[in-house]
Amino acid sequence: MSHIIVVGAGQAGASLVAKLRGLGHSGGLTLIGAETAPPYQRPPLSKAYLLGEMEQERLYLRPESFYADHDIQLRLGQPVTSIDTAAQTVTLGEETLAFDQLALTTGSVPRRLPAAIGGDLRNVFTVRTLADVDAMRSVMTKGACVLIVGGGYIGLEAAAVASKMGLDVSLVEMADRILQRVAAPETSDYFRALHAGHGVDLREGTGLSRLTGDESVCGAVLSDGTELAVDMVIVGVGISPDDALAAAAGLQSDNGIAVDEMGRTSAPGVWAAGDCASLPYRGHRIRLESVQNAIDQAEAVAANMLGAKTPYVPKPWFWSDQYDVKLQIAGLNTGYTRVVTRPEATGQAVSHWYYAGDRLLAVDAMNAPRAYMLGKRLIEAGTSPDPEAVSDPGTDLKALMRG
Numbered sequence: 001m002s003h004i005i006v007v008g009a010g011q012a013g014a015s016l017v018a019k020l021r022g023l024g025h026s027g028g029l030t031l032i033g034a035e036t037a038p039p040y041q042r043p044p045l046s047k048a049y050l051l052g053e054m055e056q057e058r059l060y061l062r063p064e065s066f067y068a069d070h071d072i073q074l075r076l077g078q079p080v081t082s083i084d085t086a087a088q089t090v091t092l093g094e095e096t097l098a099f100d101q102l103a104l105t106t107g108s109v110p111r112r113l114p115a116a117i118g119g120d121l122r123n124v125f126t127v128r129t130l131a132d133v134d135a136m137r138s139v140m141t142k143g144a145c146v147l148i149v150g151g152g153y154i155g156l157e158a159a160a161v162a163s164k165m166g167l168d169v170s171l172v173e174m175a176d177r178i179l180q181r182v183a184a185p186e187t188s189d190y191f192r193a194l195h196a197g198h199g200v201d202l203r204e205g206t207g208l209s210r211l212t213g214d215e216s217v218c219g220a221v222l223s224d225g226t227e228l229a230v231d232m233v234i235v236g237v238g239i240s241p242d243d244a245l246a247a248a249a250g251l252q253s254d255n256g257i258a259v260d261e262m263g264r265t266s267a268p269g270v271w272a273a274g275d276c277a278s279l280p281y282r283g284h285r286i287r288l289e290s291v292q293n294a295i296d297q298a299e300a301v302a303a304n305m306l307g308a309k310t311p312y313v314p315k316p317w318f319w320s321d322q323y324d325v326k327l328q329i330a331g332l333n334t335g336y337t338r339v340v341t342r343p344e345a346t347g348q349a350v351s352h353w354y355y356a357g358d359r360l361l362a363v364d365a366m367n368a369p370r371a372y373m374l375g376k377r378l379i380e381a382g383t384s385p386d387p388e389a390v391s392d393p394g395t396d397l398k399a400l401m402r403g
């Protein structure tokens, strides 16, 4: 009977094996993970879990019994070290396992600061795994000075948590503005003001030159020459797809493991999904770093592994929690030419609508769940409401659905 191996026991891997069983795959099924914890959700790592408001078990995507109950061999703490696509085997430790089909859901790895500028000093952390966060929590004590490097979502969420915990928070962003890679200036302005209001010392257009300290970090020299005393550093400078295993096996890579719209890699019988996969989208390749994509793409791949032949079309959405603000994003803003702001009745609530010409691409909604929900429905329906109507708080958004 056919044996499917899934390498990478994270969000996508867990979704993939559950879907395979749900769709009736009755052959062998093995999920292999390098980490020791059962598959868990990462978003709380920079939010409630970092804040100490969530137990570890609540991060788990499924109860531990789920895997045995569904006859899924869960192999944890055992990284796969090589794949032989011709022999259809994977190696972990001394062991070689044979597969009929293989799915790679290896996720991504955080970029680190080079050792040459102090990146390997003690108390310099990334935020990717449970182990990362467990290690940093003992240093995150009230009054400690933390430097956050990088003003993307992870850095900003970490800044919000640290500020709530009473740390003295500085954040440097090398680009001209925070969130530059992912959002319009209007959204950057919103979050800059939010953090400033909570006492975060936020410096844009400022890089980190080097960290200082003997064993543990104790200082930072910024690109403008400023010196800061620091007790810890949190690095949020982006991630790279974890495609090393796939590349070593000869699979095609293109900013991630290259897959087609079905999720097939360049090797027969080998599939990929989640953060590690680069997929075709509107004439080019993209890689999506989100829970939505990890689940939906993995489920599509599961169906296709069983013969569905259904192309995966992402319906991107994302969220971020900072202080008492929930940001919800629908769509992808790539190629936008104009941003329309829609104020809401309550103070902090607002949404920014991205257009390319007359076409609605994406919505950033801050404490505006209705704008998010209707924006998402409009985008998925391919309906682009008149920007002037959107910007008028008197316009009933629901009426826009009717065109």
Ligand code: FAD
Binding pocket: 007, 008, 009, 010, 011, 012, 013, 032, 033, 034, 035, 041, 042, 043, 044, 045, 046, 078, 079, 080, 081, 105, 106, 107, 108, 127, 128, 129, 154, 242, 245, 273, 274, 275, 276, 288, 289, 290, 291, 292, 294, 317, 318, 319, 320, 321
């Ligand atoms: P992962 O969940 O990273 O799983 C990959 C797994 O594969 C890892 O456990 C890894 O150890 C394992 N692996 C790698 N190589 C091997 C190997 N050779 N052998 C065995 N195992 C291997 N997304 C949102 O949509 N909203 C958010 O608010 C949000 N917040 C986030 C906050 C943080 C701190 C982080 C880190 C991520 C956040 N994300 C958020 C992103 C989201 O968590 C990821 O997009 C999602 O986890 C991707 O799932 P994945 O299965 O592709 O990768």
